[in-house]
Amino acid sequence: MTDLAMSTARGQSRIGKVALRWLLYIALGLFALYYLMPLFVMITTSLKSLEEIRTGDLISLPREVTFDAWKTAWATACTGIQCEGVRPFFWNSVLIAVPAVMISTLIGALNGYVVAQWQFRGSNLFFAALLFGCFIPFQVVLLPMARVLGLMGVAGTIPGLIFVHVIYGLGFTTLFFRNYYVSIPSELTKAAKVDGAGFFRIFWSIFLPLSLPIIVVTVIWQFTQIWNDFLFGVSFSQAGTQPITVALNNIVNSTTGVKEYNVDMATAIIAALPTLLVYVVAGKYFIRGLTAGSVKG
Amino acid sequence: MTKWLEDHLPKVVLAPSFIAVLIFVYGFIGWTAWVSLTRSKLLPKYDIHGFIQYERLFAAPRWDVAMNNLFIFGALFIVISMILGLLLAILLDQNIRTEGAIRTIYLYPMALSMIVTGTAWKWILNPGLGIEATVKGWGFESFTFDWLVNPNMAIYTIVIAAIWQSSGFVMALFLAGLRSVDTEIIRAAQVDGIPTWRVYTAIIIPSMAPIFLSAFIVLSHLAIKSFDLVIALTGGGPGFASDLPATYMYAMAFSRGDIGQAASSAMIMMAVVFTIVVPYLYSELRAKND
Incomplete structure (x- = not known):
């Protein structure tokens, strides 16, 4: 103007x-x-x-x-010795991501609620300790985690991968909810306490109904992280339980037979579709998560 | 009993996460640190033998390559992403009618897995059928672009793909920063007839110093953790010309069966991350408490 x-x-x-x-x-x-x-x-x-x-x-x-390449990619492309396309691996990723996102979001919400509204001596220290956990390069936990998963009897299984993603997702999910709940006046909690409402009652009837935006942000962030994960997937899975990122890498780098670039590309798009879809549908929340997760972290 | 539970419920709720963090973050770091001081090979051993693994690490030519690559990759990736991100943010900040759509396009790579990004760029950069072949097909017979298979240049292909993936995100950070600058000051400057570029260099950009710092932290963190992209794009090759510390650690842990080397390289990676992140986190937390 x-x-x-x-x-x-x-x-x-x-x-x-x-x-x-x-x-x-x-x-x-x-x-x-x-x-x-x-x-x-x-x-x-x-x-x-x-x-x-x-x-x-x-x-x-x-x-x-x-569309031949797409059909091959979905149903018959070879990842190492088996040739069933990426379909089973796509479902592995779904089976890993959905429970891991739900569990880590739920725990993060409760943690954030405590750290923001029910502070006690040491709760801030806990939060700081959790925040540092967001920044460690995961290489530093790979070796002991491989052994612990073995001791727990879940090495190379989908529950094992869910467990790993929940543990290392807690830092961010707690951070998101904590930063959101901290802006809700603590008088609200106090007044509810005076009226006789307990810890869970206040969470359930006051905080949860206010939480939709931050739940969306957290779910999108966690889903993108877990769906796109490769390091944990390649380290802690075996032939039948690999997530789609690992399968994609195997298809692209398998050296047997003729190099089918069109199949490689179709597979890559299939692997990218779920997160791209989320981005297109809920881009606003995706960006909010990115900036909140990295700036505030 | 119920009274006790009611009073301590917040602690009870936090306890499982607290124990998990204690074991799976700090305990595991301790375990890795311990093992990095032993002679562990295929299986971990727990007798401490000093810094022998670190001596081996620093003497290994492959680690040398990996660390050099990290500095080349990290410096170029961070600097170019920041410049490009700032440029795009400033361009987009000029009352662009289609801003929403353009922003969506610039940022979508951030939603992709690094493995997808690596696969796409591997195809684009492959000399046989990609850009090189395409330009040759246009009649420039002597055109060569073989960085992907050239040991001296392979690391730069990772820079190219990583910038493509992350620069849109840096743009989003800077755009948010530009929008948060006080519009009164800008308007006053414009009324005084100060040219737009001076408004940017003298007022807006200096006031965004915290955003530069955040972007730097995020990008350097991404750079040190880079693993998927290297695996998908070059596999660390040719030979180990494009290895990064993360791929070195993985190779030692899972294909070479050298747990001692894997542990010591992981500790060095963590040390690099912490020298960058800890001062930042510390100042952030202190600023919040004041």
Whole structure:
């Protein structure tokens, strides 16, 4: 608005302003192309036949659209010795992510509620200790965790992976809820206590109904983290329990037979679809989680 | 009994998480630290033998490559992501009509797994059929772009893919920062006829110092933990030319059966993270308590 006032004051710079505006939009458009290019290449490659991939080039559209690569990727592509596509691994990831997200969110909500509203001597220390846990490189816990999972009898199983994701997700889920509940006036809790409501009653009837936004943020954050995890998946799974990220890497790097780039790309898109979908549907909450998780952390 | 429970309920609720953190974070760090001081090979041993694993680590050429790569990768990744992120944020802050859509496009890579990102860029950068072949197909026969298979350049392909993945996120951080600058000051500067670029360099950017710090912390944290991307893109190769500490640790732990080396390299990684993060967290927590 002030721009407009200034440019009319100096009439001849008006054309300059318009040119600058165009330049701005062109620059923004070029950057958009840069970010979209890999996705575009993945999609077009997955729709081409191998023959066309060998003769054509990277950025051309498919002459003949075929979904064969998608069928192969889903049902028959080989990951090492078995050739059942990524379907079983996709379901492994679902079976790991859904309970792990639910459990870690629930515990995080309760922890955050205590740390924000029921402080006692040492509760802040606990919170600080938990926060440091968010920052450790997981390499430092891989070796002992492998042994403990073995001792617990869940090495290489899906419950084992759920357990690992819950434990190392607690830091962030607690952080999210704590930062959210801290902004709710503590007088509310006090008044409810005077009226005779207990710990869980106050949580259930006052805090939980207010929590929808932060639950969405936490669920999205946890789901993205766990679905996209590779380190825990590759370290603590075995042939039948691998998550989809590990299966994708195995398919892409399997050295037997002809290299099927179109199948690789279809598999990669399948692996990316759930988190992309979440991002497109609830991008606002996704971004809020990202910034809250990393800035405040 | 019920009275006691009612009074101590907050502690009871927190207790399982507290015990879990104590064991699975601090206990495990202690275990790894202990084992890094032993002669453990395929199986962990618990007799302390001083710093022998660290001596072996620092003498290993492969670790040397991994640490060098971490500095190259970390420096380029952090600096370029910050510059690109700031640039994009400033461009987007000019009352752009389609801002929401453009922001969505810039940020979507952050929703992808590093394995997906690595797979996509591996295909784009592969010399046989990717960019190199495409440009050659346009008639530039002498064009070569073989970084993916060139031991001297492979680490830079990881930089390229990592920047693509994370720069949009840095943009989002900076954009939030730009929006939080006091608009009164900006308007006053504009009324005084100060050119826009001066408003940015003299007023807006200096006031965003905390955001720069946050972005730096997040990016350096990402850089040190980088593992998936290397595995998917180069597998640490050719040879071990693009190894990072995280892939070194993994190779020692799970394919070489050298637990002592795995533990000591993990401890060094943690030391690097902590020298960056601890002062930051400390100042943050103190600022909150004041």
